Amino acid sequence: MIYLILAIIVIVIANIIKVYRQALFIEPYEKVSYTNLTQALAIGNLINVIFPFKIGYIVRCYLNGKQMKNGASFSLATIVVEIFLDFIFASLIYVAFWLFSLNDVKDAVFYIILLFIFLGAFIILTLLKKQVKFLVYKIASLFNNNLELKILKFFWFSIISFENIVARLDKAKLALYSVAMWVLNILSCFLLAKSLTTFNINMKFYEMFNMFFSTNGLCSSVLLEILKYSQNFIIIVGLYCIIPSLIMYIISYKMKSKNFQKHYIEILPHINMTDRLAFLEQYFNGGNSAYFKKYIELNNDVAIIEDYSAGSNATTMLCNKDGNLFYRKYSFGKDASKLYDQVKWIHAHEKRLTLTKIDFEYYKDDVCCYDMPYVKEAVTCFNYVHTSTMKEAWSTLKAALIDIDKNLHSLNRRPADKETIEKYISTKVDKNIEKIEKSTYLKPLLKNDYVYINGKKYHNLAYYKKYLTHEHLYEIFKNDYYSDIHGDLTIENIICVKNNKKNSKNYYIIDPNTGNLHDSPYLDYGKLLQSIHGGYEFLMNTKQVSYDDEKIEFLFTKSSRYYELYNEYTKYLLDKFKEKGLKSIFYHEIIHWLRLMPYKIEKNGERCVIFYAGLIMVLAEVEEMFEK
Numbered sequence: 001m002i003y004l005i006l007a008i009i010v011i012v013i014a015n016i017i018k019v020y021r022q023a024l025f026i027e028p029y030e031k032v033s034y035t036n037l038t039q040a041l042a043i044g045n046l047i048n049v050i051f052p053f054k055i056g057y058i059v060r061c062y063l064n065g066k067q068m069k070n071g072a073s074f075s076l077a078t079i080v081v082e083i084f085l086d087f088i089f090a091s092l093i094y095v096a097f098w099l100f101s102l103n104d105v106k107d108a109v110f111y112i113i114l115l116f117i118f119l120g121a122f123i124i125l126t127l128l129k130k131q132v133k134f135l136v137y138k139i140a141s142l143f144n145n146n147l148e149l150k151i152l153k154f155f156w157f158s159i160i161s162f163e164n165i166v167a168r169l170d171k172a173k174l175a176l177y178s179v180a181m182w183v184l185n186i187l188s189c190f191l192l193a194k195s196l197t198t199f200n201i202n203m204k205f206y207e208m209f210n211m212f213f214s215t216n217g218l219c220s221s222v223l224l225e226i227l228k229y230s231q232n233f234i235i236i237v238g239l240y241c242i243i244p245s246l247i248m249y250i251i252s253y254k255m256k257s258k259n260f261q262k263h264y265i266e267i268l269p270h271i272n273m274t275d276r277l278a279f280l281e282q283y284f285n286g287g288n289s290a291y292f293k294k295y296i297e298l299n300n301d302v303a304i305i306e307d308y309s310a311g312s313n314a315t316t317m318l319c320n321k322d323g324n325l326f327y328r329k330y331s332f333g334k335d336a337s338k339l340y341d342q343v344k345w346i347h348a349h350e351k352r353l354t355l356t357k358i359d360f361e362y363y364k365d366d367v368c369c370y371d372m373p374y375v376k377e378a379v380t381c382f383n384y385v386h387t388s389t390m391k392e393a394w395s396t397l398k399a400a401l402i403d404i405d406k407n408l409h410s411l412n413r414r415p416a417d418k419e420t421i422e423k424y425i426s427t428k429v430d431k432n433i434e435k436i437e438k439s440t441y442l443k444p445l446l447k448n449d450y451v452y453i454n455g456k457k458y459h460n461l462a463y464y465k466k467y468l469t470h471e472h473l474y475e476i477f478k479n480d481y482y483s484d485i486h487g488d489l490t491i492e493n494i495i496c497v498k499n500n501k502k503n504s505k506n507y508y509i510i511d512p513n514t515g516n517l518h519d520s521p522y523l524d525y526g527k528l529l530q531s532i533h534g535g536y537e538f539l540m541n542t543k544q545v546s547y548d549d550e551k552i553e554f555l556f557t558k559s560s561r562y563y564e565l566y567n568e569y570t571k572y573l574l575d576k577f578k579e580k581g582l583k584s585i586f587y588h589e590i591i592h593w594l595r596l597m598p599y600k601i602e603k604n605g606e607r608c609v610i611f612y613a614g615l616i617m618v619l620a621e622v623e624e625m626f627e628k
Helices: 002-026 034-050 056-067 071-099 105-127 129-140 145-168 171-197 205-213 215-219 222-226 231-252 273-284 289-299 334-349 381-387 390-407 418-438 461-467 470-477 521-532 536-540 560-603 605-626
Strands: 303-307 315-321 324-332 360-364 367-373 378-380 450-453 456-459 494-497 507-509 551-553
Touching: 002 034, 002 071, 002 171, 002 231, 034 056, 034 222, 034 231, 056 071, 071 105, 071 145, 071 171, 071 205, 105 129, 105 215, 129 145, 129 273, 145 273, 171 205, 171 231, 205 215, 205 222, 222 231, 289 324, 289 360, 289 367, 324 334, 334 360, 334 367, 378 381, 381 390, 381 494, 381 560, 390 494, 390 507, 390 560, 418 461, 418 470, 418 560, 450 605, 456 605, 461 470, 461 605, 470 560, 521 536, 521 560, 536 605, 551 605, 560 605
Parallel strands: 450 551
Antiparallel strands: 303 315, 315 324, 324 367, 360 367, 378 494, 450 456, 494 507
């Protein structure tokens, strides 16, 4: 009986080592729950005793994946690598058995052939990786977007995990754990064979080893194999198969278990389904592999807490790394150079303006990324003005406007020129109207002379085009002047710091935009109007819309605080720029709405109708103010 007890102890230790070996594959990507890994292995082993073809691996994969942040696909990737390693060791063991005449050649040949099949498949997949990825993309694209995303995500994670698991492993530990595990497996079989001699059952250790690992052992269940023998054999081997799993399950509750962090190391950080699908389609459809590798490198050691991406092609995430919170903004492909322009703009103006700091930046191979510090007391100006008194809200906003006027709009000041104005109108007005008129969602609405928005009758876009001609707009913009500008001065891009004691300025500015052509300060003031006047942030929070050929219905809840700020803001602008300047600013707001529409049509589907309604309402008010 002592040999049976020792055999059980040894196989339990071997399985615990197996758990720690699997943890090596997981640790680079997420926190490890040794409790979960041990319980899943214990249950998987029991199922392998009862059922053939080692289906316990599938159950183990499922149980692991349920508790892993990265899910079943990552669990599968770790187990596939584990099986591959075990085939190597099992092949070496059976070759040794054959060389020492302990076993016939059949099992050695089986393992070696299977090993070469694995290696051949791996080499083919590596050499034809691009073609295999494209085939996966073609198959996935046959399904709807939801299923396509799931299929591509599964293969993306499996490929990336397999490529990176080996590269990031502690190879010395991996070798040590693997050798120790297989030595203990053999020792346990030796002790089990010795325990059987007590009952006059003579069985060699390699025969016991065959029961679990030979060709028959892999294809059949252990239960079916032991039923061929005597009652004593069934009892002894049955106890050997069942008790270790029970011990492991009990031990699992005592094992050191690290807590999971939700959203930790998000290999696919896009939260929006459309963005995720677009990214994966680009990867599987032959995108630049270099920038995908950089993408993983940028995000494989951070916890992504929340997505703050707004109306641009750049992604902004609140991240956690080593307990420190920060904002990470990045973009790929053609948008990377535009984001790098933002980095350069911040560096060029950081000594004069109150701007966000940049703690880390990267720009290479069509990838741009930079990190901004997280300020605990900081909130967007939108939140600030709705949680402060009107006096505090306007005082902070006005201070930011004065700062921008003095330290930004005074730089490189020069008169506007006709050529630039004409190009601005062609690019930002004419082309965007064309895109609006081609929109599948908007075409039915555009056929009518009028549109009813929340029950109120408005002229449709065709009516207002007379105010958007080159001649009309040039007359309005010809007195503009140029300077350095922010380019995207929405209320969300002004960050306010509550209870700020370190700095007299309780705000800082983020996210400039350099692609404006007509670099007039009036663009900045018009962008702020898009928030306070047009209610952009409230439209963004409106999720549902109903519409037909002549009406648009949605819940529009622009706050009274926005109306109060609008009154103060227009007084400020009128006092500073007089009637002509104010009119130009309002027309720049209209152009901001026109520039917004193609992005919303592409990214937001039928919700673009909400922003079209916002455009029409602003056009109607501007006409009432300046054209009648």
